[in-house]
Amino acid sequence: MRRLRFLPRLGLRARITIAFAVGALLMSAVLAGAALGFARQNLLDQRESSATARTYQNAQTVNRALPAGSGSTDGGDPADVLASLQTPSGSNPVLLVNGRWFPLNPEFGEDVIPASLRDMVRSGQPARMRFDHDGTTQLAVGVPLPAVNGAYFEIVSLGELEQTLESISISLLAAALLSTLAGAGVGWWAARRVLRPLRGIGDAATAIATGHFDTRVEASDDPDLAPLAASFNEMAMALEERIERDARFASNVSHELRSPLMTLAASIEVLENQRGDMPDRAKAALDLMVADIERFRQLVEDLLEISRFDAGVMHLDLEEVRVDELVMAAVTTSTDVDVPVDIDADLAGVVVRADKRRLSRVIANLLDNAAKYGHGATRVELRKNGDAVLIAVEDDGPGVTPEDRDLIFLRFNRGTSAGHRRGIDGVGLGLALVAEHIRLHGGAVWVENRTGDQPGARFVIELPTEEAT
């Protein structure tokens, strides 16, 4: 279905609410229109027939009061006759006798009466007509008086009626608005009811996404919802099984790879003990093996750590740690013990909740990264930033281009520039692990330009402090 482009995308709940409101509006508009029309017709009919009846009655009175057949005005003065008539306010009689007009109210004389009505009545035909005068609707009723060669008219104002109809229509409009609102309310409530099971499924999906793989939605006995809940639970179960299988696989791989590595690590140590007795070529080969067994070990370690994240089985051993002590210990046990560490004075004693060994691996990875791609770390900075702690590692290398700044934290990705350089033996897991570990610690990591307008990269870790959490 094509969506009209100028309409904003509305949610299901909004659409159901609007549909109910529009339905209520249409229905109340039709009902109000019909009620108004009916009332109008009824009131007009009533008013017209009562005005007509009175006019006939008054015409008869006039007929009796005036001398019959006479063309003269003797006997009864038409003005006196008119004044003696019983007319309600808003009703203005006009009398025509022998071609002379006698209005009771000078403002409502013969010229107010439409000419066509006058002509029709003078020709001997009783008639009535609605017309507009000075903005108000008037009704004129005329009865011919052949005995006095004239006619009797009454001009009745319908303004009062219009006012009544107007107030009725205002009430009806208000009622229509109210029922529209009520319709919207019912729609909103109904949408909520309908969407509640969907929200339950949404919550379950969120729980699964955050690692609670055993989450299921409650089975429903509603025939419309049961298949949805059932298929969702089936999907969740399949996902959980798959993740468990992956986790088992990672654990198996762990054991299988560690055993040969153990043999290699022990054997290489025996060979190293004999290094002094070896010819130079054997020494060179031994050194290569030592270095690559270490690389192999690190790679297995990193891969297993990553697969633990994927299986959602990563658990941190969190404890309260003084961040300055941790960073100092991490630097002194790393491969780059000489890098200067600047610690902000007000950071003394600031405590973070962290997995000591994993966080030190993070810092070691950043130092390692600086050594491989940034000509070595130039400085480690540690300072407080509001409720958080910033740990920054700066290097002297070419820096990281803005388009690489997110990419380098992905697995097996060393950034476009780093990939072309030779002699770099990283596999591109170090920064991915940094990102995963920091995320699990509730912190953030990013890379920016080195401070002080010097070339180089600055990797920053932000960790929440204990006071903040």
Add this chain to the structure above:
Amino acid sequence: MSVGTRILSVEDDERIRTAVKLALEDEGWAVEEADTGEEALNAFQRQPADVVLIDIMLPGIDGFDVCRAIRRVSDVPIVMVTARADTHDVVAGLEAGADDYLTKPFAPKELSARIRALLRRVRSTDSGSSHLRFGDLEIIPDEGVVRRGGEEIHLTKTEFRLLVELATSPGRVFSREGLLERVWGYGYFGDGRLVDVHVRRLRTKVEADPANPRHVVTVRGLGYKLQA
């Protein structure tokens, strides 16, 4: 120093066992091998070793059971070898009576350092006194004897060293890092679970009610202390 110190190495993978034996012998230890739990227990019965190295994943009797069986008859230092450090294996192994653990693959030189730390003897100069008293608790460092209410209780060597370490400054709070360094010889990144499980084991022996310890007290967020 440790020439003649005998290590019983229990490992079912033959190549690992052989490589570790070669490397440990280079470090100056005498190594006896066992490839199953049953064989390890038999060998230990024939002639108790000075240190036992046990791989947790063994066919038949597993490493935990071997550990418990040896603990029943001996206070010898036991080092467990696990495949992974982040599982429950570590705590289970320590609770079965192991003194320390290593994760495969480890460097045999690291293992040697661990063993040397575990074999360190307690002397009265460490504690400053030849006779220490904490209420009903009596510690004689030189003889390696602890009595509660006059009755001798058996501690492993590591439990004993932990107790004496705490006894050097009664009432002072020792951090887990400090205890890890002084008892196990670890630096800043030692595993604090070693201290926690050993304190737990120690309490079951020296406390009348281990659930409500009177002597070995936890100071939340700081560490442990010993009091009368």
